Amino acid sequence: MAPTIGELAVGVDRLGTHVGGAMPIADDTAVIPHTARLLSGKPLADKVFAEVADRVSRLRRAGVVPALATVLVGDDDASAGYIRIKQRQAAELNFESPHTHLPADATQEDLHRVIAGYNADPGVHGLLVQYPVPAHLDYDRALQSVDPDKDVDGMHPLNIGRLALGLPGPLPCTPAGIEALLAHYDIPVAGREVVILGRGATLGRPLSIMLAQKRPTANAAVTVVHTGVPDWDRYTRRADILVAAAGVPGIIQPEHVKPGAVVIGAGVRYEGRRLLPDVDESCAEVASAITPRVGGVGPTTVAMLFRNAVDAAERLSGRA
Numbered sequence: 001m002a003p004t005i006g007e008l009a010v011g012v013d014r015l016g017t018h019v020g021g022a023m024p025i026a027d028d029t030a031v032i033p034h035t036a037r038l039l040s041g042k043p044l045a046d047k048v049f050a051e052v053a054d055r056v057s058r059l060r061r062a063g064v065v066p067a068l069a070t071v072l073v074g075d076d077d078a079s080a081g082y083i084r085i086k087q088r089q090a091a092e093l094n095f096e097s098p099h100t101h102l103p104a105d106a107t108q109e110d111l112h113r114v115i116a117g118y119n120a121d122p123g124v125h126g127l128l129v130q131y132p133v134p135a136h137l138d139y140d141r142a143l144q145s146v147d148p149d150k151d152v153d154g155m156h157p158l159n160i161g162r163l164a165l166g167l168p169g170p171l172p173c174t175p176a177g178i179e180a181l182l183a184h185y186d187i188p189v190a191g192r193e194v195v196i197l198g199r200g201a202t203l204g205r206p207l208s209i210m211l212a213q214k215r216p217t218a219n220a221a222v223t224v225v226h227t228g229v230p231d232w233d234r235y236t237r238r239a240d241i242l243v244a245a246a247g248v249p250g251i252i253q254p255e256h257v258k259p260g261a262v263v264i265g266a267g268v269r270y271e272g273r274r275l276l277p278d279v280d281e282s283c284a285e286v287a288s289a290i291t292p293r294v295g296g297v298g299p300t301t302v303a304m305l306f307r308n309a310v311d312a313a314e315r316l317s318g319r320a
């Protein structure tokens, strides 16, 4: 089975012993390896979970039982793993987590029927349909049928529209986690040059919108590069903050990174159980700060999901 979000959340990598600090300098004649500060996602995730747990308690005291429903179609091991992690986290935060598991041969109509049921249920505040669904189903159509106010992934077209217009709404979890991670480590973003490798709908595109918006934790000069820009490294090499969001293992090597830059590795690919990140670990020798191979943006993504869920519960119960 492929590693799950939970494994991402608790994992450490071979750089894990150097969290938050540079390597010690033995003596002034030694070769001094530079190792970047590690931007672990767990401290931020723990902080967000504590805040969410408080808000859930307040809702329960007011007679509202926050509920995050999940829908899984088929028998993909990795997807089932992701759902288990979310349910475990929901239980820890005192959410109810109704769940529907449809068989791999479920029809689009079966899926829409389940979604419509959760949409109509006033006791359900958040709803997520685990991606991917079997190939014969249309995930985008399913997503469009989710009530936008229950869309904890922040990926419903209405919510992406709200994001683009700067209107309040649930934010896509991975990009929101990246902005929050930079803020958590006091990394200035405003006025800096951010380069994002990848313009995918879940990551690069919404992140580029967010980091260009006018607020203290964003307000950057953002450039997005992709396969249409063959000399993309010309841009990444000048980035103060480089975000890898391509899903191409090892695409970012030290020579693509400006010395002293901050590197956020969000793109990953799985080969069986192995997680293969976009950012080669040797980039830690060039960057000033970098997310660990495991446990960087994974934990913050889950944290943002539950922040969206408690926001939805407060909003839909009239206690926002």
Ligand SMILES: NC(=O)c1ccc[n+]([C@@H]2O[C@H](COP(=O)([O-])OP(=O)(O)OC[C@H]3O[C@@H](n4cnc5c(N)ncnc54)[C@H](OP(=O)(O)O)[C@@H]3O)[C@@H](O)[C@H]2O)c1
Pocket (backbone or CB within 6 Å): 174, 197, 198, 199, 200, 201, 202, 203, 204, 225, 226, 227, 228, 232, 245, 246, 247, 248, 251, 266, 267, 268, 269, 297, 298, 301
């Ligand atoms: N850690 C997490 O919690 C988390 C959450 C969400 C996503 N992710 C990961 O983030 C990555 C991106 O997700 P996504 O849904 O946005 O993916 P996507 O839709 O597949 O987008 C990938 C982007 O990378 C670009 N790209 C691919 N190969 C490239 C190359 N050789 N040179 C330059 N650009 C290249 C593509 O360019 P074109 O547009 O030109 O094709 C595309 O814009 C994936 O690895 C995904 O697994 C991680």
